[in-house]
Amino acid sequence: MSNKPELVIANGTIVNAAGRRQAHIVVRSGKIEALVDAAQPIPDALRTIDATGRLVIPGGVDGHCHVAQVTGRYATVDDYATTSTAALWGGTTTILDFGIPRDATETPLEAVRNKKELATASRCDVALHGSVVAWDETVPWQLEQLAAEGVRSVKMYTTNRGSTMADGDTLLKVMREMVRLDGLTYIHAEHDPIIVDCTEQHAAAGTIGIEHLHRTRPELAEEISVKEVLAMAEYTGAPVYFVHQTTPGAVDLVTDARHRGLEAFSETCPHYVTLDEGVYGSRFPEWFACCPPMRSARTVAALRDRLVAGAIHTVASDHSCYDLSQKLERTDDVRAMPHGLPGVETRMPVTFTAMMERPGSRVEDFVEVFAAGPARINAVPGKGVIAEGYDADLVVFDPAEERTVAGERLHMGTDFSPFDGHTLSGWPAVVVSAGRVVVSNGDFHDPGPVGRFVARHGFHSHQDTLEDSAVFSHA
Numbered sequence: 001m002s003n004k005p006e007l008v009i010a011n012g013t014i015v016n017a018a019g020r021r022q023a024h025i026v027v028r029s030g031k032i033e034a035l036v037d038a039a040q041p042i043p044d045a046l047r048t049i050d051a052t053g054r055l056v057i058p059g060g061v062d063g064h065c066h067v068a069q070v071t072g073r074y075a076t077v078d079d080y081a082t083t084s085t086a087a088l089w090g091g092t093t094t095i096l097d098f099g100i101p102r103d104a105t106e107t108p109l110e111a112v113r114n115k116k117e118l119a120t121a122s123r124c125d126v127a128l129h130g131s132v133v134a135w136d137e138t139v140p141w142q143l144e145q146l147a148a149e150g151v152r153s154v155k156m157y158t159t160n161r162g163s164t165m166a167d168g169d170t171l172l173k174v175m176r177e178m179v180r181l182d183g184l185t186y187i188h189a190e191h192d193p194i195i196v197d198c199t200e201q202h203a204a205a206g207t208i209g210i211e212h213l214h215r216t217r218p219e220l221a222e223e224i225s226v227k228e229v230l231a232m233a234e235y236t237g238a239p240v241y242f243v244h245q246t247t248p249g250a251v252d253l254v255t256d257a258r259h260r261g262l263e264a265f266s267e268t269c270p271h272y273v274t275l276d277e278g279v280y281g282s283r284f285p286e287w288f289a290c291c292p293p294m295r296s297a298r299t300v301a302a303l304r305d306r307l308v309a310g311a312i313h314t315v316a317s318d319h320s321c322y323d324l325s326q327k328l329e330r331t332d333d334v335r336a337m338p339h340g341l342p343g344v345e346t347r348m349p350v351t352f353t354a355m356m357e358r359p360g361s362r363v364e365d366f367v368e369v370f371a372a373g374p375a376r377i378n379a380v381p382g383k384g385v386i387a388e389g390y391d392a393d394l395v396v397f398d399p400a401e402e403r404t405v406a407g408e409r410l411h412m413g414t415d416f417s418p419f420d421g422h423t424l425s426g427w428p429a430v431v432v433s434a435g436r437v438v439v440s441n442g443d444f445h446d447p448g449p450v451g452r453f454v455a456r457h458g459f460h461s462h463q464d465t466l467e468d469s470a471v472f473s474h475a
Contacts, residue, residue: 015057031435049396062094063314099129129155397427
């Protein structure tokens with residue numbers, strides 16, 4: 001049996017969030033065994049990939065995906081095999097999905113365990129978030145069980161009355177439990193009374209179709225909710241993570257809270273830093289049905305400025321894979337149609353292009369929001385960094401190469417992309433997942449259902465292990 005490492009990626013420019021270097025990457029048994037200075041001879045290996053003139057970055061970590069999701073009478077058209085394949089095509093090697101109770105009969109613990117079973121079909125690694133909709137006396141025990149099984153975060157919604165919304169008492173009590181369990185609280189922040197009233201007014205006026213979506217969920221509703229949740233986080237001492245923030249005001253609230261010492265984090269999505277509310281006047285407004293909706297061009301530009309400046313900590317896809325037949329059923333009433341966009345495959349090029357178009361942008365900053373930040377904040381071990389001992393999750397690409405999105409050629413299982421026709425750079429040429437070359441030369445090499453469930457660390461305990469690591473430079 002050969003003692004050679006399975007793979008060497010030679011002569012690439014390795015870009016971590018903390019900096020870059022020229023080196024050969026030696027991969028053995030799914031891990032990065034060594035980084036050899038590029039001035040040294042290329043180590044012998046069973047397979048060598050020449051990355052001369054290309055960048056090599058850590059495999060992406062998408063902290064916000066919805067796989068095989070059921071919302072009311074709508075079910076997304078994907079499964080773990082499909083979504084994980086699309087993720088790998090897009091340079092993402094780890095996805096974080098949600099175990100959200102389908103209804104009052106499914107407990108948070110059951111929801112996560114059901115998702116964990118489905119995830120055995122995944123081609124890439126998977127971690128999970130829990131979710132609590134309503135408090136009862138069993139919730140503390142269920143959260144303890146989830147933490148013991150490596151699920152160290154819980155998502156709650158401040159809107160979606162009658163389905164996934166958690167009331168204020170539940171929010172506060174769960175935050176306290178997450179402090180006790182060294183966990184992280186995820187929040188979908190939109191002020192439900194404002195949204196309900198606004199949509200009712202639009203319905204009464206007959207302006208409730210998809211072309212009016214952006215008017216039914218105002219920016220104020222998001223920012224007021226963020227402010228209220230931050231007050232709860234300050235009161236309880238809970239680390240809090242806001243999903244899909246769409247306004248500079250929401251991000252600034254988190255920034256101000258961090259200056260006061262709170263452990264608060266902002267996530268946005270590729271569509272919120274590239275698309276504006278003009279899409280609802282386009283030929284296919286149903287392509288853009290999501291909550292929160294797209295904002296004004298001015299808001300989008302200001303949000304992108306904050307992303308480039310480092311005020312936004314992660315960019316996630318919020319992947320929700322409905323198809324056009326589902327979207328088109330109720331375009332007459334945004335309250336009845338399914339919301340969510342397919343995006344796990346396009347997260348890398350859309351985010352890279354959006355960031356690199358801004359003066360002063362660095363690839364290192366892109367790596368932070370694409371891989372390093374999501375791994376660190378979510379306490380996912382072995383991910384987000386190219387360093388000895390880390391998982392061999394790697395992406396090789398030419399930052400100057402451009403491709404035009406064609407929805408029918410993507411792999412997400414649906415029949416459209418909100419970025420159809422957009423010309424983007426930052427597409428992966430080679431993707432390595434757990435040491436396996438899964439994308440190369442325009443082909444997908446299906447590894448089969450080899451994706452592992454990744455048990456996450458406690459939030460603070462994980463940060464403590466990284467304090468002295470030279471490969472991390474962001475707090």
